[in-house]
Amino acid sequence: GAVVSQHPSWVICKSGTSVKIECRSLDFQATTMFWYRQFPKQSLMLMATSNEGSKATYEQGVEKDKFLINHASLTLSTLTVTSAHPEDSSFYICSAYGQGGSGANVLTFGAGSRLTVL
């Protein structure tokens, strides 16, 4: 079946630094990728939708300059948390929707990336 890989799965950084999280579709082309944020014991909140080759569409209240999303290829989207602060500590999950191959018309989630900002 379709597989989405997120890297890193765990990351700890100092306040003020930037962190990049990668989301890759391993055996299908992902025309659309979604980025979610999940606080402890809470639900997933959609941050943004990214389509390959175009700018991401951010949800209301999400700072686009804070959370930079790039979807430069059909198999890779990245989320960069810029100038991270402790309140950005969270579990970030991506999902990918593909066309063709094992990921056709299927929404597949990555395993998530846990960010801790000290």
Added chain:
Amino acid sequence: AQSVTQLGSHVSVSEGALVLLRCNYSSSVPPYLFWYVQYPNQGLQLLLKYTSAATLVKGINGFEAEFKKSETSFHLTKPSAHMSDAAEYFCAVSEGGGSEKLVFGKGTKLTVNP
């Protein structure tokens, strides 16, 4: 706007007992409905989905859910709980028609007691 309400943030059952996780939705268009399971520090795994076909949907691991339009509900059930079912369960809704933008409920943590 679409929304999902999951009644009960925690549900505890005995092994072998019926599992019932409740989900009610709100949608201005015919919805697509989903149930996902999340194990600690992992992503989400799709259990089942309703996409306007049969109202009783069977999923993986013995779970099923029934779409009831009159009650705007999509409750998840399993006849006999197993220890491995202990996890967080999320109900989600989308507008369908190719849109995979999901709105999630707050989740229900299922505990299975031996």
